[in-house]
Each structure stands twice: as C-alpha cells, then as structure tokens.
Amino acid sequence: MRYLYFLFFLAIFSALAGGLISYGQYFFNFYEKAVASNLQTKLLAFQLTGAERLKQFFQEKPITLLFVGDIMLSRGVATQIKKHQDYNYPFLKIATTTQEADFTFVNLEGPISNRGEKQGSVYSFRAEPEVIGGLKFAGFDILSLANNHIWDWGKEALEDTTVMLQHNSIETIGAGRNYQEANLPDIFDINLGTSDVHIVTSDVQRLKVAFFAYTNLYPKSLQAAENSPGINSFELEKAKIDIQQLKALNLADIIIVSFHWGEEYQTKASESQKRIAHDLIDAGADLIIGHHPHTIQELEQYNKGWIAYSLGNFVFDQNFSKETAEGLILKVIIKNKKVFEISPLKIRINNAFQPELIH
Numbered sequence: 001m002r003y004l005y006f007l008f009f010l011a012i013f014s015a016l017a018g019g020l021i022s023y024g025q026y027f028f029n030f031y032e033k034a035v036a037s038n039l040q041t042k043l044l045a046f047q048l049t050g051a052e053r054l055k056q057f058f059q060e061k062p063i064t065l066l067f068v069g070d071i072m073l074s075r076g077v078a079t080q081i082k083k084h085q086d087y088n089y090p091f092l093k094i095a096t097t098t099q100e101a102d103f104t105f106v107n108l109e110g111p112i113s114n115r116g117e118k119q120g121s122v123y124s125f126r127a128e129p130e131v132i133g134g135l136k137f138a139g140f141d142i143l144s145l146a147n148n149h150i151w152d153w154g155k156e157a158l159e160d161t162t163v164m165l166q167h168n169s170i171e172t173i174g175a176g177r178n179y180q181e182a183n184l185p186d187i188f189d190i191n192l193g194t195s196d197v198h199i200v201t202s203d204v205q206r207l208k209v210a211f212f213a214y215t216n217l218y219p220k221s222l223q224a225a226e227n228s229p230g231i232n233s234f235e236l237e238k239a240k241i242d243i244q245q246l247k248a249l250n251l252a253d254i255i256i257v258s259f260h261w262g263e264e265y266q267t268k269a270s271e272s273q274k275r276i277a278h279d280l281i282d283a284g285a286d287l288i289i290g291h292h293p294h295t296i297q298e299l300e301q302y303n304k305g306w307i308a309y310s311l312g313n314f315v316f317d318q319n320f321s322k323e324t325a326e327g328l329i330l331k332v333i334i335k336n337k338k339v340f341e342i343s344p345l346k347i348r349i350n351n352a353f354q355p356e357l358i359h
Contacts, residue, residue, distance in 0.1 A: 061192045062340065063207060065256075066101035067289045067330040068355075069311035072109040072149075073127035073134070076317030077353045087130050090315045091138040093356045094347065097329065099139035103188065103209070106135075106314065107260060107291045108143045108150070113160035116153030124152040129160070132168050142186060144213040146174025146232050147260040147292065151222055155229045174213025174258065175224065175231045182224035182232045185210045185242070187252060207337055210252035212285075214239065215260035217292070236276060240283035247284040253337040256287045262297070262310060267323060269297045269309035281305035286339055287332065295323040299330075299344055306332075306342055317353050325349045326358075 073081070073090065081089050091098065098104045110125025112132060118124050135143075143165060150158055162172050162181065176182040190207040214234040224230030239257075246252040257280050262273050269277075269290075277288045281303050288307040290297065294316065297309035312327035319325045326348050333341040347355040 061335075063103075063190060063192075063209075063334040064101045065209075065332040065334065066098060066104040067308070067311060067332070068098070068104070068106045068314040069291050069327045070109050070147075070294065070313050071106050071315045072125055072317070073112075073131045073315065074110055074125040077315060078127065080352050080354075081131070081134075087134040088137045089134070089352075090354055091134055093350075093354045095138050097345070097357060101139065101331070102190070103141045104139050105142050105144070105211070105256075105258070105289070106140050107147055107258065108145060108161075109147055109316075110149040111151075111153050111157035111161040112164060113153060113157035115160055116155075116157030119152055119154055121152060123149075125149050126153045126157060129164055132164055132170070135165075135170060136168060140170060142171040142173065142188075142211055144174045144258040144260070144291075145172050145176075146213040146215040146258065148215065148217040150175050151218070151231065158229050171211075173211050174215065174260075175229075177224075177229045179224045179226050179233070182230060185212045185246070185252075185255075187211075207254070207334065208252045209254045209256065209334070210246055211256050211258065212239070212242070213258040213260075215292075217260060236279060240279060243280065243283040243285050254287070254334060254339070255285045256289065257285045258289045258291070260292045261290060262293045264293055265295055265321075265323070266293050267295050267297060273309055277307045277309070278302055281307065289330065294318055296326060296328050299328075299342070301342075306339060308344075313349060314347065314355050315353060316349065319349060319351065319353070327355065329357075 077090055081087055110127060112127045112129055114129060116126065145161065158175060159177050162176050165172050171186050173186050174182065187208055187210045190209065192205050192207055214232055216234050218231045222230050223233045243255055246255060262270055273290065280288060286305050288305065289311065290309045291311055293310045294313050295310060296312040300307045300309070308328065308330050311330060313324055314327050326346065329345040329347060331343040331345060332339060346358045348358050349355050
C-alpha cells in the first residue's frame with residue numbers, strides 16, 4: 001500500500017516538475033525574445049537618432065564669412081611695408097581675426113603688378129607683387145576688383161592682378177581678362193561635413209555661396225569685352241535676372257553682392273544706393289556689401305536680406321579724420337543655408353595704417 005502511495009506521489013511530482021521545467025523554459029525563451037526585441041528596438045531608436053543627429057550636424061554646422069572694407073597697399077602703406085621690411089606688416093594686428101573665418105572677403109583698391117602705364121589720375125595706386133604674401137597671411141579668400149582704382153595702370157596691370165592672385169589660390173571677381181571673367185559670379189561649393197571649405201564630397205549636404213561684384217563708377221569704354229580685359233558691366237535689370245536665375249536653378253543657397261558705389265566721405269547712403277540695394281535683395285540676394293565712401297555707412301535689414309552700405313576703410317593711409325580712420329568688419333554666420341547672425345566689429349587704423357579691433 002505504501003508502495004502504491006509512493007508511486008502516486010512520484011507520478012504527481014514528475015508531472016509538476018515537468019510542468020515547471022516546461023514553464024521555466026517557456027518563460028526563459030519569452031524573456032530572451034523580449035530582451036532581444038527590446039534591444040533591437042533600442043538599437044533601431046539609436047540608429048535613427050544617430051542618423052537624425054548626423055543630419056542635423058551637417059545642416060547646422062555654421063559657416064563664418066568675414067567682410068572688410070577697402071584695402072590699398074600702395075602709397076603710404078607701401079612706405080610702412082618697406083620701412084619694416086615685412087609684407088605681412090599691414091595685417092599683424094588683425095590677422096588672428098581674419099584668419100579664423102571660413103571665408104574672408106575684401107575690396108582691393110588698385111592693381112598688383114610691376115607692369116603697365118599710369119592712366120593719368122592724380123591718385124593712382126599700384127602695389128608690388130610681393131604684397132600677395134601678406135594677403136595670404138591675412139587669410140583672404142576672395143577679392144573684389146570692381147572699383148575705381150583697378151584700372152589705374154591699365155590692362156597689363158589688371159591682367160597681372162587676376163593671374164597672380166588666382167595662381168596663389170585667391171579668387172577675384174568684378175574685373176578680368178575678358179567679359180566672362182569680369183562678369184560671372186564666383187560660386188563656392190562648401191562641404192558642411194568638414195572644416196575644409198574647398199573639399200566637396202557627394203555623401204554630405206553642401207552649401208553653395210555665390211559672389212557678385214559690381215561698380216557703377218566707370219565709363220562703358222573700360223568694361224571688359226569678349227576678348228579684352230576690363231571692369232564688369234553693371235546693368236541693374238541684368239543683375240536682378242542673374243540673381244533670380246541662380247536661385248531658380250538651385251545654383252546658389254546664399255548670394256552675396258559686393259558693390260563699389262556712393263559718394264566719398266559721406267556717412268549716410270544715398271537714395272541711389274538704397275534703391276539699387278533694395279532691388280537686388282528683392283531679386284533674391286541675401287547680403288549686399290558696400291564700399292568706396294571711405295567711411296562707415298548704415299547697416300540695414302531689408303526684406304529677407306542685409307545691406308552694409310559701406311564698411312569704410314580697412315588698410316588705408318587716410319588718417320586725416322576720425323571717420324576715414326575707422327571701419328567695420330562684418331561677421332556673418334550662415335546656418336541651415338540661411339544668414340543666421342550678423343555681427344559688426346569696429347576697427348581703428350593706427351598711425352602705421354594697421355587696422356586694430358576696438359574693444
């Protein structure tokens with residue numbers, strides 16, 4: 001009898017044990033699948049988040065553009081360079097600022113050459129070819145030649161200027177050896193995934209920044225032709241169409257127009273300057289950078305763009321007044337393919353014609 005009870009209890013225990021083992025195995029398998037599923041969900045979420053973060057990084061990597069006013073490396077400035085035997089001398093007190101930007105832009109007053117013939121103006125500028133070393137030291141990437149002094153020593157000096165600067169990896173706009181070089185914009189294709197603005201890869205987003213340069217201070221006889229050097233040909237309606245086409249064809253995200261205009265020594269923009277600037281912004285330009293008055297003029301936000309009517313002098317030997325011895329550096333932050341921030345930095349030109357930040 002006891003044996004029968006023993007067998008009965010043994011059967012019940014075996015059934016329970018088998019059930020427990022089966023349940024345990026089921027529970028373990030369920031837990032394992034749940035953990036795996038949860039891990040996969042987390043990994044997927046991480047991957048998506050990582051992709052979004054990567055995309056956001058490329059979209060939001062800020063690009064810094066720096067704009068300065070008129071640079072003239074002849075006359076009194078050349079005397080200082082010779083005195084100190086240093087072609088970097090004009091930029092020694094400002095280079096840490098100009099070197100830090102992704103792009104630094106300037107208007108170059110006068111050709112760089114040791115050739116040509118003086119065209120007759122009392123104020124004729126021409127700098128020695130060695131000054132290009134100083135421009136590279138300061139970090140300048142693109143120079144406007146569309147101004148009233150680039151023809152001071154004729155076509156040979158103008159040709160030398162464009163060839164030597166481009167040979168030294170400094171772009172030029174607004175004048176050139178032929179109509180195309182003088183009038184077409186420079187478009188920089190920037191890889192937002194690297195600090196090197198000159199490297200472009202296909203797997204990251206890119207920012208396309210276009211530069212135009214104009215002046216309305218020259219007669220048509222000095223404008224570049226199909227096979228002869230000269231200055232750009234400025235016609236307002238054509239300029240508006242060029243800007244609209246760049247945007248419509250998606251050839252540029254940001255369009256910047258440099259303009260040499262206005263009246264010398266005036267601290268307020270003229271109605272003509274304002275009309276031209278507003279028309280170009282309405283056409284799609286994002287930023288207008290003005291120079292020529294040798295004084296600072298107003299900074300204006302208009303429609304969806306910004307206008308700096310005149311940045312004044314940057315390196316110049318005009319220390320005869322407070323207004324001509326001061327200038328602006330315009331720091332522009334581009335983010336998400338838009339002008340994100342504008343910061344004017346004031347400079348003062350010392351007695352050796354070197355610009356220094358005013359703190």
